[in-house]
Amino acid sequence: MTPVAHLKNISLSYHSEHGETQAIKDISFDIYDGEFLSIVGPSGCGKSTLLSIISGLSKPSSGTVEILKNLKSAYMLQKDHLFEWRTVFSNACLGLELQNKLNSQTKKKVHELLEKYGLGEFSDKRPSELSGGMRQRAALIRTLASQANILLLDEPFSALDYQTRLTVSDEISQIIRREKKTAVLVTHDISEAISVSDRVLVFSKRPAILKAEFKIDFFSNGKNGLSAREEPEFKNYFNKIWKELDK
Ligand code: ADP
Numbered sequence: 001m002t003p004v005a006h007l008k009n010i011s012l013s014y015h016s017e018h019g020e021t022q023a024i025k026d027i028s029f030d031i032y033d034g035e036f037l038s039i040v041g042p043s044g045c046g047k048s049t050l051l052s053i054i055s056g057l058s059k060p061s062s063g064t065v066e067i068l069k070n071l072k073s074a075y076m077l078q079k080d081h082l083f084e085w086r087t088v089f090s091n092a093c094l095g096l097e098l099q100n101k102l103n104s105q106t107k108k109k110v111h112e113l114l115e116k117y118g119l120g121e122f123s124d125k126r127p128s129e130l131s132g133g134m135r136q137r138a139a140l141i142r143t144l145a146s147q148a149n150i151l152l153l154d155e156p157f158s159a160l161d162y163q164t165r166l167t168v169s170d171e172i173s174q175i176i177r178r179e180k181k182t183a184v185l186v187t188h189d190i191s192e193a194i195s196v197s198d199r200v201l202v203f204s205k206r207p208a209i210l211k212a213e214f215k216i217d218f219f220s221n222g223k224n225g226l227s228a229r230e231e232p233e234f235k236n237y238f239n240k241i242w243k244e245l246d247k
């Protein structure tokens with residue numbers, strides 16, 4: 001696989017009137033083209049900080065992020081940030097609109113994406129008329145339409161109830177794979193990470209250091225997130241990651 005970014009010896013400390021907080025300590029890894037990478041670590045360990053470094057919104061205190069491809073990142077967050085005063089279609093167009101790229105061709109693309117992922121007949125509805133899962137799908141389509149090639153997912157499923165989370169995380173990860181995007185998901189949910197990823201990085205508590213890396217084979221073997229959870233190997237991955245987090 002081809003790397004799209006090298007992160008080398010990244011550290012970041014926040015400075016405030018209460019002193020210095022080191023969030024991330026000497027983290028190095030590569031991101032590969034088209035992979036679904038997850039980062040698991042305890043709450044407050046520095047996961048969101050790392051995503052903002054990857055996006056270029058934050059600069060590390062030391063270390064380098066080398067981008068090897070024309071990367072355009074877009075975030076997907078816990079809150080879907082759909083506007084109730086806009087229709088589903090017009091919400092899905094928002095990214096393009098902000099970039100001044102909304103035209104008949106890109107609008108057509110948005111319609112196609114809504115159609116392809118089961119929201120065609122909801123185009124003219126308001127977000128409140130959608131289920132939680134459909135809202136996340138609409139938010140994803142807005143992200144995909146904005147022509148980003150690397151998606152940064154910051155605990156996007158954590159507001160959903162458990163049952164919904166299982167299906168929505170599976171659905172969203174399948175769409176991302178089908179659209180051949182690179183994804184970096186941060187989560188504190190070990191099962192979620194295993195069920196959607198090609199690779200899982202385990203971070204320690206703050207300051208985050210990279211403790212371990214696991215390659216997950218379910219997807220290269222044709223499984224999806226839900227069927228992966230049924231595999232005996234799933235539990236092995238879970239236990240190994242759990243142990244690393246607990247050390
Ligand atoms: P996570 O996403 O893993 O929960 P964060 O990256 O949000 O963790 O935060 C890591 C640590 O850095 C936390 O202790 C948090 O309080 C601190 N932190 C995050 N953002 C800031 C900031 N803007 N200023 C000061 N401290 C911050």
Ligand code: MG
Pocket residue numbers: 044047048049154
């Ligand atoms: Mg966070």
